[in-house]
Amino acid sequence: MRSRKVQVMVLSFFLMWTFITYYVLLRTSNAQIDRKQQQQVKRLVPEALAESSKSMKLTRNLIEFLRYKYVTEQQQQTTTPTISIVAAEISNEIPALESVSRGTPETVEKSTPAQIPTQTHLQNGEPVIPILVFACNRVSVVKCLDNLVQYRPSVEQFPIVVSQDCGDVVTKEAIQTFGKQVTLIEQPDLSEIVVLPKEKKFKGYYKIARHYGWALNTTFQIGFDFVVIVEDDLNVAPDFFEYFLATHKLLKQDPSLWCVSAWNDNGKANVVDATRPDLLYRTDFFPGLGWMLTKELWQELSVKWPKSFWDDWIRHPEQRKDRVCIRPEISRTRTFGKIGVSNGLFFDKYLKHIKLSEDFVQFTKINMSYLLKDNYDKAFLKQVYVLPLVTFDELRRNLIALDGPVRMQYNNRDQYKRITRMLGLMDDFKSGVPRTAYHGIVSFYYNKRRVHLAPNANWKGYDLSWS
DSSP states (O other), X not given: OHHHHHHHHHHHHHHHHHHHHHHHHHHTOSTTSOHHHHHHHHHHHHXXXXXXXXXXXXXXXXXXXXXXXXXXXXXXXOSSOOOOOOOOOOSTTSOOHHHHHHOOTXXXXXXXXXXXXXXXXXTTSOBOOOEEEEESSXXXXXXXXXXXXXXXXXXXXXXXXXXXXXXXXXXXXXXXXXXXXXEEEEOOOOOOOOOXXXXXXXXXXXXXXXXXXXXXXXXXXXXXXXEEEEETTEEEOTTHHHHHHHHHHHHHHOTTEEEEESOOTTOBGGGSOTTOTTOEEEESXXXXXXXXXXXXXXXXXXXXXXXXXXXXXXXXXXXXTTOEEEEESSBSXXXXXXXXXXXXXXXXXXXXXXXXXXXXXXXXXXXXXXGXXXXXXXXXXXXXXXXXXXXXXXXXXXXOSSOSOEEEEOOSHHXXXXXXXXXXXOOOEETTEETTOBTTBEEEEETTEEEXXXXXXXXXXXXXXXX
């Protein structure tokens, strides 16, 4: 009923506009107008008729879009939050919406029901934490799975669930070679996604967001308290599982925490302390690339999950809400996927140089309470702002008389970018937040000493305009 009213209103508007245009032109067509005006009228009448034709075509396209949108919403009946992905420009540049919405018979296949293990806790009360691996059409996912299976300490506590999109048969067969060591689930909606013409090159990111939404819904609805997300192009460190086993409790204890990540964006070998694989930090920047979230967080995010670019979306203040993640000094994941949707973005310059930890740190035997907000802020912030202030030239030439950590200062965006480029750090911002930053402070290792690149002491918060 609602869609019919909208259709009638739109159609009435365009008909009225056409009638008024024609009436105005007709009024000016009298015997007293001169030859020049007659020529103008002759030129304007065909243009008006052409515009009228375009308006009618636009109306038909709009009606088709509305019919598609409302009929689709009425047909969708699901027990998990619906992820609606409809981004269309109403013009003759979008072909046959009905055929797009149905999908092609060759690509849309019904998948078998998910056989995700249903045990959510061990007998001792410890949570079962599934490792959710996202795959599409890269057979190299076997490298990721080999790594996970190799280091997994418990099949029971860490079931590996591979969620495949794209329907690629060769990749599916490669995943199935692992037999009962992994569980394969298949994203059932392989239909094309309608996007704006200017966003066609980003269609892959729309499909990734759809896949993430479906897979996380499917996994969390089993009843797990935590899920660890791994992309199909990641290798993991020997203590990858130990790391998440030791930190998952922090997500329940500290409401200011919303994720634990295995990734350090500034984790290149020359800017990390290889002697401190046990060192962990709080960060305002969402790192991704091997990260753990809670059931409660997914319940919050799922109802507003974006159509695309989910990782940029999740970094926005409206989602982050001043919450932070845990990240390591030395990464527990490393990407080998230069080829992908992002076409190797940052890979050659940064990602391939990230150091993967080779040590096994017994994190479960370390007291992690220092990472709780009250404890961390008192120690970390107080420490940073009493450190000696140095320049890049002094740091580079090792002209600092004292041993131990030091502080460098930046006062604006351009200065920050200039310093980080000289240091070989990542210089970009997401929603105003520098990578790895906590309260604006970026910590790294340089010339055998700890360095904190920090704003001035009266820092007022992140500036969105810096992105």
